[in-house]
Amino acid sequence: MEKLMIHTNSKNYPIYIGEVTDVLSVTISQFQPSSVFIFSDETVARLHLDTLRKSLPTENVYHHIVPSGEGSKSFDMYYQCQTAALEAGLDRHSLIIAFGGGMIGDLAGFVAATYMRGIRFIQVPTTLLAHDSAVGGKVAINHPLGKNMIGAFYQPEAVIYHLPFLQTLSEKEWRSGLGEVIKHGYISGELFLRWLEENVHTFEDLHDNTLLHMIKEGIAVKANIVAQDEKETGVRAYLNFGHTLGHAIEAEVGYGKMTHGDAVAIGMVFAIQVSEYMYQKSLNIERLTALLGRFDYPTIADVPVRKLIDRMRQDKKSYDGDIHMVLMKNVGEMELVKIPEDVIESQLKHFVKGWEK
Template sequence: MRSIQVRTASHSYPVHIGAGIFAKLPDVLAETGLSPSKILLVTDTEVERLHGEKIKAVLDTAAPWCQYTAESGEQAKSFESFFNVQSYALKEKLDRKSLILAAGGGVVGDLAGFCAATYMRGIPFIQIPTTLLAHDSAVGGKTAINHPEGKNMIGAFYQPEAVLFDTDFLETLPQKELRSGLSEVIKHALIKDEEMLYSLLDNVSSPEEISPDMLEELIEKGISIKAAIVSEDEKEQGIRSFLNFGHTLGHALEKIAGYGFYTHGDAVACGMAFALWLSERTLAKQLGAKKIVSWFKRMGYPVTIPENFASGDLLDAMEKDKKAESGSIHMILLSGIGSPVKHPFKRRELEKLLNEWRLEGQL
């Protein structure tokens, strides 16, 4: 088992990583001083199908519990789902000593975390990530639901009491979901760990080649990078924005395509391909972008935008993103591998550059 302590201004908590550690939930509750009057398990239909019996067996040893199961997919991060979870919690008479347990991928974690942040003005919750992608979203306290105008627009910064990352859950992941999660690992390497990035480039040519031991090490490195940033900037007033590398265009792609068309990781990978090109084009820095993006392509990530997605529509979405400030679109760029910077662009300038990149990618 690997353990990391996340320390923020508002709260500190452990992240435990390893095979079979979900069974230690009762011990973690005791270690963190939690004795919940009731546990509300929030999960989705796919996690229930694959892991429901295992999760329930552990809960039976922990506390009285009840379960809300959302539909799988990005559509669960909606006002309707948020209302339904809150209504179910009230029906089950959860109180301020109750606990919400988020067992699922990033969608479940964001939804359940936001419900925990707002139920009776805030009750404890624990993250149980079941996807590789959720190694990123489960840590740091960002919780949210989507709005038709943009992804994650309604939410709160609210830290969990603990994160239990049981790597046994990853054994059932489809390859496209493993690839999606690996995208956030690659992001962490690009913004903070050059050695980690080139180890991936030199040794991995497809997600299938990653061994369980290597995967656990990558998860630990990725979470450690994020934990260090979050500990310094919990509410994204400064360096935490570096974690948005690739996300400004990535979120726009998800919105324009319709949530669920792209996996989050695939959309972010395309956003990172643009951000790497834009870094070299704008900052006049040599990052080896062509080599990195060629590797993205071999790994199966999209590195171009479909022709029927209008650049103007993408810019509309980027302007409405949380990362837009004072009439400018702020992109996270790299002045070197491991050296992120925030760079503002006016809409007309960025649209011109986006069109230039799209033209180059189609040659």
């Protein structure tokens, strides 16, 4: 088992990683909640809810299950979750458990942030991607006009990452999460990136100590940045490396059609290409494509350049109509830079030509 502490201005809290269902039991009894309410999605509940329940008290424990997939991060589902919480009589001393991947973490976290002006919650992540989403306190639902547009910064009381839950993930979901791990490698610097290159060759490597170490290091990168900048006024923006184009692709292709990590992988390659142009230096783009190549990331998204540019302008990092992207000066050295639109356009055209090869 590994333990990390997250330090933010609003709260300090522990993250436990490994075989940690017993830690969950202890943590909950320490909190002495008046009741416990689990939110989960259909897939996770079918596979793992029984196991989770065994680590919880037997009385005053309720659950509400929503359909799997990004579509559940909606106003409608948020409303249904609040209704279920009210009907179960949750009070200010109750505790919410977000049991699932990033979708449930964001949805249940936002329910916790707003139910009776905020009650305690614990993240129990079940995807690799959630090493990113469960840490740092960003919770949100989607608006038809934009992803994650309605939300809050609201930290959990603890993150309890029981790795055996991850063993039922499909290869597609492992790859999606690995996209964010590779991103954390590039943000943190040579040490973690080289460790990934030397230790993670195939999906088969994602077990035991390799998985434990990888998740711990990925979370440490995020924790370090969140500790400096909880509400994204500065360095937290670096976590969006690869996301400006990534989000645009995801939105254009349609959520659920391409995973977040696949889109971010394509976005990181583009971000390095733009960085090479802006800084007029070689940044070894082949190093990233070689790493992504091990896991069959898609390199193509059949989307018109104009539509991608329009989407990128709507990105939360953009302001005054200008596109801002996280660029890489070197591995481990990021910068948020305003990119002239003609540069975006010519770089995207060049990039898309690469897809057609």
